[in-house]
Amino acid sequence: MRTTATPNEHDTTTERVLFLAFELSEKTWKLGFTTGPGQKPRERAVAARHQARLLQEIAQAKRRFGLPDTAPVVSCYEAGREGFWLHRFLQTQGITNQVVDSSAIEVNRRKRRAKSDGLDVRKLVSMLMRYEQGEREVWRVVHVPSGEAEDQRHLHRDLETLKQERASTTTRIKGLLSSQGIRLRSLSKFPEQLDALRLWDGSEIPSGLRRRLLRVWAHHQFLSAQIAALEAERRALLQSSQEAPIDKVRQLMQLKGIGINGAWLLVMEFFAWRALKNRREVGGLAGLTPTPYQSGASAREQGITKSGNRHVRWMTTELAWSWLRYQPESALSCWFRERFGSGGKRLRRIGIVAVARKLLIALWRFLNTGVLPEGAELKAA
Numbered sequence: 001m002r003t004t005a006t007p008n009e010h011d012t013t014t015e016r017v018l019f020l021a022f023e024l025s026e027k028t029w030k031l032g033f034t035t036g037p038g039q040k041p042r043e044r045a046v047a048a049r050h051q052a053r054l055l056q057e058i059a060q061a062k063r064r065f066g067l068p069d070t071a072p073v074v075s076c077y078e079a080g081r082e083g084f085w086l087h088r089f090l091q092t093q094g095i096t097n098q099v100v101d102s103s104a105i106e107v108n109r110r111k112r113r114a115k116s117d118g119l120d121v122r123k124l125v126s127m128l129m130r131y132e133q134g135e136r137e138v139w140r141v142v143h144v145p146s147g148e149a150e151d152q153r154h155l156h157r158d159l160e161t162l163k164q165e166r167a168s169t170t171t172r173i174k175g176l177l178s179s180q181g182i183r184l185r186s187l188s189k190f191p192e193q194l195d196a197l198r199l200w201d202g203s204e205i206p207s208g209l210r211r212r213l214l215r216v217w218a219h220h221q222f223l224s225a226q227i228a229a230l231e232a233e234r235r236a237l238l239q240s241s242q243e244a245p246i247d248k249v250r251q252l253m254q255l256k257g258i259g260i261n262g263a264w265l266l267v268m269e270f271f272a273w274r275a276l277k278n279r280r281e282v283g284g285l286a287g288l289t290p291t292p293y294q295s296g297a298s299a300r301e302q303g304i305t306k307s308g309n310r311h312v313r314w315m316t317t318e319l320a321w322s323w324l325r326y327q328p329e330s331a332l333s334c335w336f337r338e339r340f341g342s343g344g345k346r347l348r349r350i351g352i353v354a355v356a357r358k359l360l361i362a363l364w365r366f367l368n369t370g371v372l373p374e375g376a377e378l379k380a381a
Helices: 051-064 085-092 117-132 147-152 154-178 190-196 207-240 244-253 260-271 279-285 310-326 331-340 345-369
Strands: 018-023 028-034 042-047 073-078 096-100 290-295 298-304
Touching: 018 051, 018 117, 028 051, 028 117, 042 051, 042 117, 073 085, 073 117, 085 096, 096 117, 147 154, 154 207, 154 260, 190 207, 207 244, 207 260, 244 260, 244 345, 260 310, 260 345, 279 345, 310 331, 310 345, 331 345
Parallel strands: 018 073, 073 096
Antiparallel strands: 018 028, 028 042, 290 298
């Protein structure tokens, strides 16, 4: 008896998804659409930041692929100068979006790789499908902060930028004087000192150089005034604000060796909005985790990953040196002296990175549980 074979019927219970990848640039955005693997992506170009045109292209792509208007859309783009506003806009339109860390995208390891916006958008859309199918190692997704958490980071980042600019003006003044054989140790009374300065032959500073020095000094004073205003604003918030992040700043400042600069940066960049689950996440998000290299009989350490928040990594390293000075009897300081205290400068620099990672984890636990780091002391009331 012959039986009639029944044709395979496609499962219509699963709703088809439109995958969308962005390749962002200053003037033009490249879009790549597809609905599944093995299908050539539909590529379109739109003017950058043209929201209405973007929504039109998404609607046209649904019609092109035979999808209903209610079909879900999943998108991705690389983190960059556009920040997170596009992510928030896509979410308001009901689109599931992923912001991808560009340095974590897997690439071809050949020496020469072709690169263009078209190639990049096709690669992104293919990796987006792999990611949505459960292959989570193709890239790392950026954790997008809330609008409030992102806004809170501007004060200390602006303060950091202004201090760097002021330091550059100081270096510029000293460099200009050094080119004439003059060494100046301090700029506290610079305009008055300028009249008394003499060149190598005893003559006065030339008028052109003098005017330039005074212009740089005026910029230095302008930056100092802005820094003072921001620091006053920060002190006022610390005294009057009842917000949860400010409470965490006050809690960290109770520890010896941690001042307002370190406490504020760690909280606003890290502890105020990140739901950290364990110590590995703390170290990994700061880029302080080791990167071993092992192949056969060869095994070596390549140093820390440096793939996390650079502001937190820099500040934690500075706080580690401060911790050794102001918390000398803590378990962490004792561990550093036993392990690295007898070594040279290079060994101590290696050891301070280990202290920074341990300290960051201890501070995270202190904020979450209230338990002091072992052997640590609080400031006097």
